[in-house]
Amino acid sequence: GAVVSQHPSWVICKSGTSVKIECRSLDFQATTMFWYRQFPKQSLMLMATSNEGSKATYEQGVEKDKFLINHASLTLSTLTVTSAHPEDSSFYICSASRVLGTSGSGPQETQYFGPGTRLLVL
Amino acid sequence: GNSVTQMEGPVTLSEEAFLTINCTYTATGYPSLFWYVQYPGEGLQLLLKATKADDKGSNKGFEATYRKETTSFHLEKGSVQVSDSAVYFCALSDRYTGNQFYFGTGTSLTVIP
DSSP: OEEEEEEEEEEEOTOOOEEEEEEEESSSOOOEEEEEOOOOTTTTEEEEETTTSEEEOEOOOOOOOTTTEEEEEEEEEEEETTTTOOOOEEEEEEEEEEEEEEEEEEEEEEEEEEOOEEEEOO | OEEEEEEEOEEEEEETTTEEEEEEEOOOOOOOOEEEEEEETTOEEEEEOOOOTEEEEEEEEEEEEOBBBTTTOEEEEEOOOOOGEEEEEEEEGGGGGEEEEEEOOEEEEEEOO
């Protein structure tokens, strides 16, 4: 089946540094990728939608200058947490949208989730 | 708008007990419905899905039926195992909103021997 990878899986950094997280679709091309954030014992919160070759669309309340998203190719999207602070510590998950085919109701897409990246800012 | 409400946990069951985790949704269009499972320390894994009303998704002994009349997608399993201990998320995706996923808050399940 389709695989989405994230790198790194774990990162610990000092406050004030920037951290880049990569999301790759390994065996399919993804025109759209999504970035989520999950706080402990809570649900996933959509941060932004990343479209290849264009600017990301951020959800309300998410600082676009804080969380830089680049979707440079059809298989790679990156999330950079700039000047990270302890409150940015979280579990970041990406997903990639794959078109499986078309039906009478239009393109049939499904989402594949990455394994997540756990960020700890000291 | 779109939203998902699922039963709060945590849920603790004995092995071989019957499991139900309730999930209801609101949607502006015709969503697809999903159950995802997250094992400790791991990412989300698709457990099952249903793309239209009356569809039944099933996998690994888990089942859920897309009920449009009650806007529900309850997860059930007849006999749980210790290995089923995880957090379960109900979610919907609506192509009219760019296939964005809306997740419930998650239900933690612990199965004891």
